[in-house]
Amino acid sequence: MTQQAPANAALPEALDTVLQTKFGSRYTTSGGVRAHHGHDESHFPDAPPQAVLFPHTTEEVAEVVMRCAQYGVPLIPYGAGTSLEGHVLAIRGGICLDFSEMNKVLAIRAEDMDVVVQPGVTRKQLNAALHGSGLFFPIDPGADASLGGMAATRASGTNAVRYGTMRDNVLGLTAVMADGSIVRTGSRARKSSAGYDLTRLLIGSEGTLGIITELTVRLHPLPEAVSSAVCAFPDVDSAVRTVIATIQLGVPVARIELLDALTVSAVNRYSKTTLREAPMLFFEFHGSPAGVEEQAGIVQTLAHDHGGLDFEWASRPEERSRLWAARHDVYFASLNLRPGSRGITSDVCVPISRLAECVAGTRDDIAASGFIAPIVGHVGDGNFHTIILVDPDDPAEIERAEALNHRIVERALALGGTCTGEHGVGMGKQHFLAAEHGENAVRAMRLIKQALDPHNLLNPGKVVPWPAD
Amino acid sequence: MTQQAPANAALPEALDTVLQTKFGSRYTTSGGVRAHHGHDESHFPDAPPQAVLFPHTTEEVAEVVMRCAQYGVPLIPYGAGTSLEGHVLAIRGGICLDFSEMNKVLAIRAEDMDVVVQPGVTRKQLNAALHGSGLFFPIDPGADASLGGMAATRASGTNAVRYGTMRDNVLGLTAVMADGSIVRTGSRARKSSAGYDLTRLLIGSEGTLGIITELTVRLHPLPEAVSSAVCAFPDVDSAVRTVIATIQLGVPVARIELLDALTVSAVNRYSKTTLREAPMLFFEFHGSPAGVEEQAGIVQTLAHDHGGLDFEWASRPEERSRLWAARHDVYFASLNLRPGSRGITSDVCVPISRLAECVAGTRDDIAASGFIAPIVGHVGDGNFHTIILVDPDDPAEIERAEALNHRIVERALALGGTCTGEHGVGMGKQHFLAAEHGENAVRAMRLIKQALDPHNLLNPGKVVPWPAD
Structure with a gap:
């Protein structure tokens, strides 16, 4: 299921040489490593990057971005690979930046209830580091995702009904922009009216506007x-x-x-x-x-x-x-209902008053479709998932599952909801953006993308389609 | 103290005629009305718009924006005129859009705890409309500001320590963009990962990226x-x-x-x-x-x-x-300490652990300056104000007060804070943006402004300086 062109294309030799010289074994074009980075938890066909690089610092990321920009080579940030919407697939080729070696908790400031982390720190790792501090990081999407990835997809999960989402819990970011410049957003103050909210713009931008290389996130007191x-x-x-x-x-x-x-x-x-x-x-x-x-x-x-x-x-x-372990394993438990299947996961979120209607209609749709599709959700937020189990090698079945997903999303939009409460747009939800937000809003999003990444080098093909796409 | 050029310049005759024909008495170039719209609660010199228009619908705003764009005439949105940073001053001339006649509460959805309002609805008006619903709108900047203005400046106030700021309490917006297109952002869902966060981008953009014409905001249960x-x-x-x-x-x-x-x-x-x-x-x-x-x-x-x-x-x-009435009157009570004075109001916000140090240093600075400058603040957020009382007709004194303000801000930034916790940038805080966020972040903000408002027609001269400024 590999998308052939990018996977087999070679990087420009000069770029390959300079990255190899600079990064040694932290830069690799090995087929195995590339293959590992060419898929996530979604049902989309694998699309391995042309190379994988393991940066250690923001400055290294900036250097790689600048060098790639010279050659028009895309960059795809990679956290824990737990995306459900194809975020990490290198569908235009390019270099995958794997942040697993940028996984340090840089500063725990218990007195301000915030923490500075590198993007590869996972939520479980962070909470382990907080042990004994009386504080915890509540956002819990189920998977042990990286904080960089969670910020990039505006993740939330089971605790969001009380503690909010990544949108609410990130105070500031460091990001490398498409021109290689390093931007620091936000501050350690709990609120600010100082200019455009670049923090919130980067949260949920899925690596398409900037590459997150550091985060300051809020902590909460462990409940008594x-x-x-x-x-x-x-x-x-x-x-x-x-x-x-x-x-x-x-x-x-x-x-x-x-x-x-x-x-x-x-x-x-x-x-x-x-x-x-x-x-x-x-x-x-x-x-x-x-x-x-x-x-x-x-x-x-x-x-x-x-x-x-x-x-x-x-x-x-x-x-x-x-x-809660059982709750968190629902995705894999569901896949087990049909061995060999993959999940096409809906992620609709509606106003709470419409939740009963939305769930009931969705159940009717599933019954009519004949699919095995368990329903599970963060219903306190009006958010629920339908895990439609498909045979990944049966395109006709995938098409029918996508039609079911489409009906589920259409209903949620008609009820004043969103096509994705927490998984992000990636490749799978792009065609819903105009229906949800209108053409004018999508155009505004595209203008922002073009302004900040004029050569479409940052995770191209995700979130907002480029005009030529 | 009127800035002469824009105040005396006439609008292009064709534009004047078409707006007069279309809007009748809701469009005026009367000196008195213009003067009323040419100042706010800040100490900045008055700068009246060339005309004032009272729209009734989003579509009317879109039409005015398109017509003004034809002639390169700026637009300045106006809520309740309570800004402390010169947000409403027509420093490049243009037409003031006064939203006081767009002041309807359009829908109260108690079951979802949200409400749809026009931008001219004030916070007190909204809470009066909610009477008997068991719900309230907590954001309280003191002044009876309009919700459109509060969203535009990312306002907060006394309740933010518990209920958050406008950033946290706006679910979605309707805005007219610089090209006259109408954009609807967000949805009624409590959370979403569907694309770039245009809602949060517009909140705090002070009318420079889009003109807010409708808001969906969260409500909270009245505490028992x-x-x-x-x-x-x-x-x-x-x-x-x-x-x-x-x-x-x-x-x-x-x-x-x-x-x-x-x-x-x-x-x-x-x-x-x-x-x-x-x-x-x-x-x-x-x-x-x-x-x-x-x-x-x-x-x-x-x-x-x-x-x-x-x-x-x-x-x-x-x-x-x-x-709380006494608390809310602190600004006017302070001005009364020196009859005839205006306030230059600092609005720093720091991490809570640095608050004692920040307040103590600020007090030393005030003592050394000789100014009368009461301190009051939303200290639970680390946010406090210094109201430096100045003689508005004494430029040398204003300069000394601004130097004091500068020292207060510099300290807050050094302590990891922000130059403005809730008042916004307007005209008064622009020179602090680079110090707070760095040149690269300011450049990213400017790229966004240029992408969304390429002719600099929306509240020009506020937030991010235009390259030619």
């Missing part, structure tokens, strides 16, 4: 008390209505996750859990002991009012860990 | 319980250290405001309060009755530990209103 619970429901609708009531009451729940019955059954098989195979909500509450009790009491009442079948607590840390 | 308190301290440092301890403990305080002794004395005189004339913190706690009590108990202990002299509660709504 944490409590988790699961509750089964007679049907998805009752579960969703419990979520809506919880959010509308303003309960500051830390996590509130929906799994449909098929997902729960996949989880039981994959993670050896014994959950009741019914639509289910996973909850987590953070706060003072009294606060957690207060929140949990309200939610338990709401669940009961909406037909919740039971409310099982997991208060011990190891029970909680097991529960 | 609210409690306010004031506490006097032996010195500013003790008060600031109490704030730092509160934030570092993660207490979700809703407001935490510092007034120095001079400010308290100004407030007593202006608002007829009888506060102890010592450095003082104003607190507000939001939550469940138990939650508020818990928060207040922690903060009271912290205040006591840092030498707090007393802790006076204002639990009755009318007491609270009186207290």
